[in-house]
Amino acid sequence: MPRTSFTRPRARRLLTVLLAAVALLLGAGVVPAAAEPGEGGTKQLREALEAAAKGHIEAKAKLDNSKRRQVALVAELKTVEGRLGQLTAQVGEVAAQSYRLGRLTPTAMLLESTTPEGFLRRAAELDVMAQRDGKRLRSLTEAKQAAAKAKAAIDNEVREQQKQLAVLAKKKRDAERALATVSSGSSAGFSGGSRSASPAPRNSDGSWPSETCSVSDPTTDGCITPRTLHALKQAQAAGYKRYVSCFRSGGGGEHPKGRACDFAAATSGFEDKTATGGDKAYGDSLASYFKNNASRLGVLYVIWYRQIWMPNTGWRSYSGSGSPAADHTNHVHLSMY
Structure with missing residues (x-):
């Protein structure tokens, strides 16, 4: 009996270590619900931001x-x-x-x-x-x-x-x-991400082709648009290879349409804490990469570390409900046209 009582706790500890190691190899551990990225903001805000950014991109083209x-x-x-x-x-x-x-x-x-x-x-x-x-x-x-x-x-x-x-x-x-309800004005943005992405295909008149959620999402069992997949692959080719999650069936916004991805700042995936140090620098560089390549990739907007970038406003402050997920301080959110 003493041997049995010693073996079971040891086995449980060993199993826990193995599960943690497997989760780390897969790119993300068991993610606390509070750390899971949400779309952010109200439905009205998301629709208004989408309409404003799309209108800008179409008029610019x-x-x-x-x-x-x-x-x-x-x-x-x-x-x-x-x-x-x-x-x-x-x-x-x-x-x-x-x-x-x-x-x-x-x-x-x-x-x-x-x-x-x-x-x-x-x-x-x-x-x-x-x-x-x-x-x-x-x-x-x-x-x-x-x-x-x-x-x-x-x-x-x-x-x-x-x-x-x-x-x-x-x-x-x-x-x-x-943005007036969630922003206090312009912000400095972030540095890094200077590498140029290969342009996504455009129509002959310079506009973006209409796309649907038609290709397999390599980050989930859902689907994304070809342009979103192109942006994801370009980011990974540029060295941004930490955990990513794109398609999400629930809620509104761009995720259910296959036009958004969340990029974890931490090496272990989405964490329920604000990124610091190297994780913060990784997020800064990735957010800058998408901003710098917005016209090549078809970026609608980027949210990272209490800031949002749109093609017609530049970087602006952006406040959520205070959690790392809502404030986007544990992940970079990318929305695509």
């Missing part, structure tokens, strides 16, 4: 596309104006010759012929001149029309850019209003 079209149109106009100058000079030569020599009529040219052969030669010359001068005049007219069309198109692009700038300003105001 339209603005950039309009600027690209304007550059192409300006180049086209420059070429047309060069051609227009050449044609104007050529037609001017014809007009100057007519002024110096008087109007050269077909009848006058033919009457100058003294032989039948001369008559035919003059007739052929007259036809060539008529074709040449007519072509110059038509080309001049077409060049003028092309220049006018290019100028009108450039004016349209300028109006489009003014429209999108107004949208960007409005979406920034929307974001600031939404």
